[in-house]
Amino acid sequence: MKKVVGLLLLLVFAASLAAQGLYMPRNIKAAYDKGTRSLKGVPGVEYWQNKGVYDISVRVDPLSKIVTGSETIVYTNNSPDTLKELVIRFVNNLHKPEAPRYDYFSSDFLTEGLKIKTLSIDRFIYKTDGSNWGTVSPIELAKSILPGQQVQVKIEWSYPLSKESDREGQIDPQTFFCAYAYPRISVYDDYNGWDQLQHLGRQEFYNDFNDYNLKVQAPKNYVVWATGTLQNAEEVLSADALKRFKSSFTATEIVPVATAEQMKQGFITAQNEWNTWHFTADNITDVTFALSSQYVWDAGSIMVDSVSGRRVSMQAAYKEGAADFKQYVNWGKYCLQWFSSKWPGVPYPYTTMTAIQGFADMEYPMMVNDASIEDLKDSRLTLDHEVAHTYFPFYMGTNETRYAFMDEGWATAFEYLIGIEENGKTYADSAFKALRVERYINDPSAEQDQPIISMSSQLSGVGYGNNAYVKPALAYLALKDLLGDALFKKALHQYMTNWNGKHPIPWDFFYLFNTATQQNLSWFWNNWFFSNHYIDLKVKQMDANTVQVENVGGFAIPFYVKMVWTDGSERSTHYSPVVWKGTQSINIKTSTNKKIKSIVIDGGIFMDATPDDNHLLL
Structure with a gap:
């Protein structure tokens, strides 16, 4: 009987997830309706993702600064859909003069881009014209790929290494960083179909989990370092x-x-x-x-x-x-x-x-x-x-192109937490505020207050950077404060375990944390991820024994209230973000047997937009 009751309670809780009140775009809703994703926050019973097995050989000529290569890709269509096209992605075509870019780059950035020598899919040979290739290019298939089928894609290509770049290219005349050096098949997923967003140089990447066999030819006296395990150290x-x-x-x-x-x-x-340097890496x-x-x-x-x-x-x-x-x-x-x-x-x-x-x-x-x-x-x-x-x-294969906060926000939060261990909390707080938070909170422009859930591909300027890094990092740290370390880590581990090697989207994260904590955290998700809030608290005196802390900016942040009495004694009280659930102000009693001198509210790394109204002299 206890098992039955427990199961019923679990089902009731799961059903409550369906009515959490989070905005969901129509394409995302359709994925949940189809069962590829679950309102419990785990992959649905119908979840799938496609995969490629890549056998890549490249050669780098340090004199000409040209990369040439060939590859064979065995691509498996695990989706329930018949694919009538393949979408090929080559990030480094960003260097072509006609490529759209998010910002100005000098002429040293520009190259001729990718040249395809040969392209075949299941032995059907396609005519190629390098001038027509962008960072993303769809190819109409001679024969559709049915669900469960595999195709073999063969490509020979070359491209020049840019003199001036950031993520890849020539570091110096004898040193080269060859990122995105091979054409790849773009992601086909359950909520967008083919990912056909052009790479503009700012947003980052979204790729399938593939297996790689990589061989890099380099002249003698050139050492090659790469993703994966070096298989032939004895030879090179x-x-x-x-x-x-x-x-x-x-x-x-x-x-x-x-x-x-x-x-x-x-x-x-x-x-x-x-020398040919041979590396392998699977499920990456x-x-x-x-x-x-x-x-x-x-x-x-x-x-x-x-x-x-x-x-x-x-x-x-x-x-x-x-x-x-x-x-x-x-x-x-x-x-x-x-x-x-x-x-x-x-x-x-x-x-x-x-x-x-x-x-x-x-x-x-x-x-x-x-x-x-x-x-x-x-x-x-x-x-x-x-x-x-x-x-x-x-x-966890998050979609950085559309939802950068799902990776940059976490990396920024972990950067802060490990910084406390390495440098002490005083320095970590100071550095985090100076390097991360100050530029955000001291800029009142509208771009800063766009909801975090906004697609990164639709953001620009300061709106992109702070929506990707600062605001989500603060949201995750606020959630850690709200839940406590033990429950926060339990939920985080369940999220990571369920989505390791898969493609979570923001709603999977939200729902999984609800399930893992057995709490409906939708008020928190709405507050931090779906709002135009910012950080701004205000303290004011209500009467002789009461002060009010008002959340003017709206974000549910943790903070401290420090009270100092006229005899020199003081007390600092921590308030969790939960105090803002359902309200924008809280009243704090100050009455004691002693006369109070001053009250200060302090959010620490949660810097306030108007710090002048964060203290009272009584």
Whole structure:
């Protein structure tokens, strides 16, 4: 009988989720109606996603700065739909002069873009014209792909590496970061169909979870670093370098796999005219690689899973003399272990993490491309932020193009939390406010107050940056305060477990947290994600024994009320965001046997738009 009652209560709770009062676009609603997604926040019984198996061979010519390649993609249509076209995505066509872009770029940014030499789908050969390819290009199929069917796509291509870029291209004449270096099949999903949004250079990415077999040809004395596990170190490294490289997998200290002098003298790679570096990675959203004939190469390892004892290789490649990158292996080991054990508290899921000194401050699966920064604390927080992206969007395949807050907001929140451990709370609060919050809260323009749920692809200027990074990070930290660490982590882990290797959307996150906490948090979601609120509290005296704290801006934030009495004693009381549920003001009793002198309200990192009305002298 108890089991029956429990089941009935669960069903009643699940039914209540259906009436939570969250705005839902028609295409998203249709996905829930079809059963591909569940109002419990988990993948529905009809959930599906497509997959590609990529076999890629590329060659980088350091003299011409041309990347040439060929690939075979075995693409499986797991959807219930018959596909009459394939949509091919090549991000680096952003460099073509006629490509739409979010901002002005100099002439050094421009290239001829992608040239397709051959394209065939199941042996049907397509005519190609490189001038017609954008960052996204649909191809009408000669034969439709039925549900459950596979097709084999073969492409040969080439493109030039841009002189001036951010996420990819030429770092210097002998160093190249080759992100998005291969044509890929765009995502076909259950709520939008084909993802045909052009890449404009600002919004980030949305990819399927694929398996990759990557081979990179580079001249001798060029080291290649890439997403995945290097399969043929014995073939591409000299005997001494191989010994050092292998020892780094268990080393607790930094192993100098390649010094600047060793690179200069040609002591690191096999001395073939060209070496082929072979990497593999499965069930991951992208692969990328970098190569250099002059970068220093450090490596070490760290245990990320105390249960299995599994270790991860942490590597760094950089110009000699970069003071911050000399510490990147140790910094990286610390953050890999911290993210694995603290927040989010999920063991780092991959074999390696490689940091390349570049210019993007950008994340890729198992790799980051960071600029060298003189301020070492700032540099370390940059690394922390980019490595945090391992979980959002790579562990969970969020749609960064449309909903950037689903990954940038989390990475920004984790950046703050690990910063407390690394630098102390005083510095972490100060840095977070200075680097993240101040520009948002001190700018009263309308762009700042757009709802977080607004599609990132529709935002521009300051509206994009703060909707993607600052406001959602504050929302997640406010939710952590509201729920408490234990319940917040329980819900977060359930969310990550259910959507690992899949494609959650914002409503999946909202509903899963409701289910995991057994609370209807729709008031919080509406307050933070669907409103035009901002942060602004105000304190005013009501009578001799009562003050009122008014939530002028509307966001449900945590805050402290500090009372000071005339005898010098004081008390600081913490208020959870829950106090704002259903109200925009609260009354606080001040009466004691002592006379009160002053009252101050302080949101900490939740900076106030009008701080002058946050204190009273009585």
